[in-house]
Amino acid sequence: MRILITGGCGFIGNHVVRRVLMIPGVEKVVNVDALTYSGNLDNCKDIIDDRYRFVHESINNKSAIDEIIEAERISVLIHLAAESHVDRSINSVKPFVETNIDGTRILLESVVDSKKSGTNIHFIHVSTDEVYGSLKPDDPPFTEDTPLNPQNPYAATKAASDMLVQSFVNTHNISAVITRCSNNFGPRQFPEKLIPLMTINAMNKKALPIYGDGKQIRDWIHVEDHVSGILSSMLALIVGQIQSGEVFNFGAENERTNIQIVQTILKNVGAEESLISFVKDRPGHDRRYAMGYEKANRILGWRPEIEWDTGLSDTIQWYNDNKSWVDSITSGEYRNYIENQYGIDN
Template sequence: MILVTGGAGFIGANFVLDWLAQSDEPIINLDKLTYAGNLQNLASLEGDPRHIFIQGDIKDREKVAALLSQYQPRAIIHLAAESHVDRSIHGPEDFIQTNIVGTFRLLEAARQYWQNLEERTRQAFRFLHVSTDEVYGSLCKDAPAFTETHCYQPNSPYSASKASSDQLVRAYHHTYGLPTLITNCSNNYGPFQFPEKLIPLMIVNALAGRPLPIYGDGQQIRDWLYVKDHCSALRCVLEHGKPGETYNIGGWNEKPNIEIVQTICELLNALRPADYHKLITYVADRPGHDRRYAIDARKIERELGWKPVETFETGIRKTIQWYLEHQTWVASVQSGEYQKWIETHYQGHAG
């Protein structure tokens, strides 16, 4: 079996669901269940003995060690993280604690567990750390895309905390021999994404007739990766990746934010006719907003044979359709805390 951290979150839940759709190998799912972790994401697995859910914090080294000892997983897929840039600007402490301290304690528990395994099992064990392209910093418009050897230049508390966790994982491989793998992915989108990130926020707001807030001039460029493509890449890296290596995972879909929002408006108009474009509202840019991220995903294709299946056009259609069909889920995650966050963050930002 395998241990997944953060398996009730957006990417984690998609990974767990896709894994169990294709394999009978059980998953131990360790998740703290913060605002973005939601067991409703995994409702279809209720009663499934292959899914063992444990509520807990990766910073709880004793609990993690006990889980490793009890279940003897062959791999750890480390997805648990604080991941929203805006939240990191307003409250960086949680990002330092979860992404740096949490990863450190998880690594310590994994190292001690791995060192006590018998030789053949030790050789097969893997620690897969899932990270972000934001650790590389910002690119100018015509600069080459990020490769795995690009210098780290994080610009937000979030990306700095993820860069720190990447370096810890790298150090544990080179110092202790722990068989680690690191992936750096571009912006994910798809089912179960909490509606604070750009794409689900725009879909949910548009359907409710609320403003669609666009930072600055809306020309910030991101590479967009459909979450199920990301999950297939993680499975590929886990099975075929070389310990100590880093693999960039991208969708080959660079687009400015304003184009993303306009596309959402156009597709929604075809499905639920209304004048969504009039809801687009430009707001003051966030501090230190990176202009462009772009992933060069040639290494993973060349060495492991992986490439994305979805184009942005196919992926965004599937995403919008999912949100239209899961309005109950959307309503359930829009708790009082979420509403308070949106109101506080965007209050006074009209521009």
């Protein structure tokens, strides 16, 4: 296997890079990342392996992608590069359309071009539960058959990219699988997302901004369990255990409200609940997501392994132990972003 990973310097991507290097038979791992605000070279600095190569490049540069695919004889492409933050997509949707839709289009065209010259590349498209929209309190969890019904610009661009992948499977007969996962947590997550933001602010005794009533529900999964799901679907596609175009949902049966999470973090860090600051809700804020993973369990034998309490306290510990990583990110532009977004002094 010679694997191209897009977005390998992001939160989930760096865990994918580490894990694929552990798979027997992997000859090469190329990480293509544009290093946007959420991409961090430090996330991969301890990956020292002759088989690993980092390329600072955008997926929107087709000739560069084609060149890498050819020079490195790529046989698998794991696509994670994205604009990934809902709030930012509300402020400006353009980069989301460019990266999530057009960037995916370019990768798919490169896969088709390779196929025309005789090389089949397996395309692993990493998507999200947000494409399904929002659940009511008593609805059953999403399944792979739930219609796509994105409710915010980020989710709309991810749903569009999923549909492009499916259309390329149908019209160009490429080999692809789509994975959709619930909210991830774990080490090295860019600290504008809920768990690192609240952890870091709690540790620094700063205000913890919570949207609306804080009762929005997400199904939280540890990043390593998500990576296991991505890699199980990749291997199943490569060996022909699943057909091209299959979708797999990954979740953890771990539904929590935002306020519950924040209270748990405060307790864990030993900080006061008075740090909580309720702020105006995000427009169009989805109320609840929950992912059923019966299909992944039945076909891939996948299930989440990391227990919530342990996963969360280990994650909090990681942010506590890695203050230089946190400090290198939470300065300048990041601080301005948080202050503007939540109207709090950060």
